[in-house]
Amino acid sequence: MSRSNVTRRGVLKTGAVTGAGVALPTIFTASSAAAFTNEPTGSSVTLGFNVPQTGPYADEGADELRAYELAVEHLNGEGDGGMLSTFSSKALQGNGINGKKVEYVTGDTQTKSDAARASAKSMIEKDGAIMITGGSSSGVAIAVQGLCQEAGVIFMAGLTHSNDTTGKDKKANGFRHFFNGYMSGAALAPVLAANYGNDRKAYHLTADYTWGWTQQESIAAATEALGWETVNNVLTPLAATDFSSYIAPVLNSGADVLVLNHYGGNMVNSLTNAVQFGLRDKMVDGKQFEIVVPLYSRLMARGAGENVKGIFGSTNWHWSLTDEGSKAFVKSFGTKYGFPPSQAAHTCYVQTLLYADAVTRAGSFNPCAVEEALVGGDSSLPGISSEANRGFLFDGLGNGQTLYRADDHQCFKDVLVVRGKENPTSEFDLLEVVEVTPVAQVWYEPDHPMFAGGNLGECNPGA
Amino acid sequence: MDGFLLQVLNGLDKGSAYALIALGLTLIFGTLGVVNFAHGALFMIGAFCAVTLQRVLNLSFETIDETKTDFLGNPLKVKTPYVESWFGPEVGATIIDWAVPLSILLAIPVMLLIGLAMERGLIKHFYKRPHADQILVTFGLAIVLQEIIKLWFGANPIQTPPPEALMGVANVGAIVGLDLPYPIWRIVYFCFAAIIIFAVFAFLQFTTFGMVVRAGMADRETVGLLGINIDRRFTIMFGMAAAVAGLAGVMYGPINPPNYHMGMDFLVLSFVVVVVGGMGSLPGAVLAGFLLGILESFASTTWATTTIPGINQIIIYLVAIIVLLTRPRGLMGRKGVMEE
Known part of the structure; x- marks a missing residue:
């Protein structure tokens, strides 16, 4: 009669040791690779462009995608560099972001909040996107901004004009360059x-x-x-x-x-x-x-x-502006695509550059470091006396001096008043700029009643 | 009073489009027994016939104007339409100006051909399949058609303005001393719809072809036993229904600029119109089209939306529920249709 050496205590011990052995590397991996969501470990970094590719704003979405592709080209050192040469921050050298080649994935928002969240989620979870950007509907932007906050990635809003995006629905991981209502x-x-x-x-x-x-x-x-x-x-x-x-x-x-x-x-x-x-x-x-x-x-x-x-x-912007940044962007975009860019294209291009610049200055893709670089400065707009007048001040991206305000992650810059042109000279020459309203006139305090009620919260690095 | 009458006119106008689409849907359902979810797409393609003709008439040659520059600072390329070059600036401009009405001449053969091709190429294979299969395949076809249009023309609406002579407003209440300014083109659209509806009814009522079709709608088997090729006639009716939807689309362009999605916007409402009017009933489709158009128009007034918020979005479905509860076959539905 043989006797087995296997005891209940022995099985438990062996199981515990084996379990710890199997789990240990995962724990180490998790702690090292998951300092923040989708930390890039290879030679490239993936951005997620979430725009309406179908539905009523599909043309606007197509123009946004063109701008994103152009921005990626310029960040990777291809093309004529566009606004990289006019941007007041000189951190970007055309060698990707932090030395990593920029790649991208695209999603279709369909101008529907649920579809937009689903495509953003897929880009974050499956494609490893480190940043999500896109727009054309405020409802969509607010929904995706909330998702990015939960997921621990940065959201660089494209065209979204509702006060709520940086008002009652503002989030620490979300940033808006576009103006508002x-x-x-x-x-x-x-x-x-x-x-x-x-x-x-x-x-x-x-x-x-x-x-x-x-x-x-x-x-x-x-x-x-x-x-x-x-x-x-x-x-x-x-x-x-x-x-x-x-x-x-x-x-x-x-x-x-x-x-x-x-x-x-x-x-x-x-x-x-x-x-x-x-x-x-x-x-x-x-x-x-x-x-x-x-x-x-x-x-x-x-x-x-x-x-x-x-x-x-x-x-927010018009291709006929004559500052050096606008001219450089219109030249790049017009040469590549054969027509001038829309304001949606402009804000998306600028947002991509601003994100890349912030990462480069921060030396990290960590969303909290990016937030600090994007809005954490002590610079301020001249001529505006307010405690809220602080953040990251930049120029050369088509709207003159612009402040990325720390308190709500909203950009403050001049606003264009336009009028439908009576005698257009071409199919693109439809609007004329009648006034460039100075930023001081459109300034408001973060606790303005139209923007109150929200809570920026803390930046979330995820993982 | 003026506001009330304006909403009636708006309703008649909206109802014109509903009635024309529902008429085509009913023709197809009544003859072939097919629930055609691609009918809205045919309306949309009709509108894009006008867009196409407008673009063809605007085909231009380029000359360089050295005195002006484009947005990149290069010498400006000035476009001159060929028609203006061939017929002179004035005649050429007039032809371009009348692009939408001229599109009717293009839309009739194009839509007939598309209708015949749809029926022969796809839909005939689904006659003996359940209605659910027919709905799925025609809905799929509608999506394919709309994506093709989007690929060619983009997603943004494209302006197809009416001729200059038919722009502006006319005081339709002047005869009775009322101030009722109403867009001329919308009046044209209503009259056009009335003529088309009358023509379809007259065709079915007063021609031998129409008589055979009506007989076939009532008893397809018996008509077939008489040696008449009823299937061929029904195929032609499918083409005609497509042409009616297309013409409705052509003339609708100046009211709301065509976009690839416009068919879907009308499709669901048109089905409700068909059901409210009574499945298979042509007069019912027309009556329900105008009735629901007027009700929808009134439901969109400030008074209605403040009294019952959201009423403008549910009124048609609300009426459909009430009609179906009180008259299950619809306003003018016949016994036996879709009941076996």
Whole structure:
């Protein structure tokens, strides 16, 4: 009869030792490789470009992707270098980011929050993206920004104009270069008052989501402060295509200005409908009826065609600017693609460069180090007396001196007031810059009521 | 009062598009028994016939203007349309100006051909398959068509303005002393829709071909036993339905600039229109189209949206539920359709 040497105690001991042996390397690996999410260990680093490739903003998304590809080229030392030569920070040398070659993956947001989060999640978890960037919808940007905060990666917002992105929904891992609804209102209202007078009655049609609400609130507040009266604000569904039912009541409302808080296809259709109903030829109490589109884009202007002529709006950037940074970017982009870049392309290109520059100056991809480099400086905008006037000050990227503010990760810079051009010389020459509103005029404090309620929180390095 | 009448006009206008699409859907369902989810795509392709003709008429040759520069600082390339070069600037400009109405001449044969090709190439293979299969395949086809259009024309809306003579507004209430300014093109669209609807009914009612089709719709088997090739006629009806949807799309372009997604925007609502009107009922489709168009228009007024928030987005479905609860076959539905 044989006797087994296997005892219960022996099995437990062996199991414990084996388990620890198997687990130990993993623990070490985890602690060393997971100092932060997706720490790059090879010779390359992956960025995630999350833009609308399908859906109503697909053209805008395509332009953003072009800009990202151009930025990657320039970061890797290819092409003519674009804004690398005009950027006030000279950390970027065209040898990738921190010596690592820049690669990228793309995702399709479909202009839907859930789809955008899913594609961002996939890029982070499967492709190892160290930074996510993209935009064209504030709803999407806010959703993806929240995801990046949880995942521990940096989010460099593309085109997002809602006050909430760096207001009540701001996050420590999120950064916005693009301007916002408040800034549009502050820049646009004085120009409107100067051109149309202080005694006006405005009727607002507003896209029914975060961007529309905050823009309407901003424009109404800014114009009311100058004497205008807001006679009505009608929320329109984002999916609306025919706005005739919303335009018809404007005719008998007593209003003499129609403010279209619409973007993309909504704006093209609502403006077309408004013009069809003869609003631009209408007189109300001896005053010429006017239409205002607070947020303009060249791509939208192209869609709206003749209808944009003479209509005021605001924009973050325009290809006709003559500063060295803008000229360098337009030359790079125009030579590569055959047409000038949109404001969406510009902000995405700039955000990529700003991220790369911050990583290089920080000497690390760690999101907390990147945050410190992006907004942690002590520099400030000249001429603005405020405790909140501190962060990272830079120049040469197309908007003049710009501050990445520490308190809310919002960029502060001059804002352009534009008008649909009466006699365009080409298919791209649709808007003319009528005023460059100085940054001091669009400045606000972080606790401004339109931005209050949020909490930036702490940066999350993930893992 | 003026505001009320304006919303009625808006509703008639919206209803025109619903009625035309629903008419085509009903024609196809009534003849071939197919639930065609690609019908919205046909409406969209019609609109892009206008875009295509507009682009063809604007085909240009380039000359260099040394006195001006483009955005990169190079000498400006000035484009002159060939039609202006061939027919003179004035006649050429007029032809380009009337691109949308002229597109009707292009859209009719194109849409007929697309309709026939769809029916012969794809849909005929699904006659004996369940409705779910038909819906899936036609929905898939709609997505393919819309992606092709997006690939060629991009995702942004493209302006197809009406002729200058038909721009602006007309006071339609002047006769009765009311101030009712309404866009001329929308009036044109409503009249156009009325003519098309009348023509379809007249064709079915007063021609031998139409009589055979109606007989086939009522009893396909018996008509077949009489030695009539009813399948061929039904195929032609599919082409005609496609042409009706296409024409609706062509003329809709100046109202809202065409984009690749416009078909889907109308498709679901048009199906609701068909169901409310009564499956297989042509007058029902037209009646429900105008009725739901008007109701949707009123539901979008400030008064309605403040009284019941969100009513503008659910009104059509709400009415559909009420109609189906009270009249399960729809407003003018016939017994036996989709009931076996």
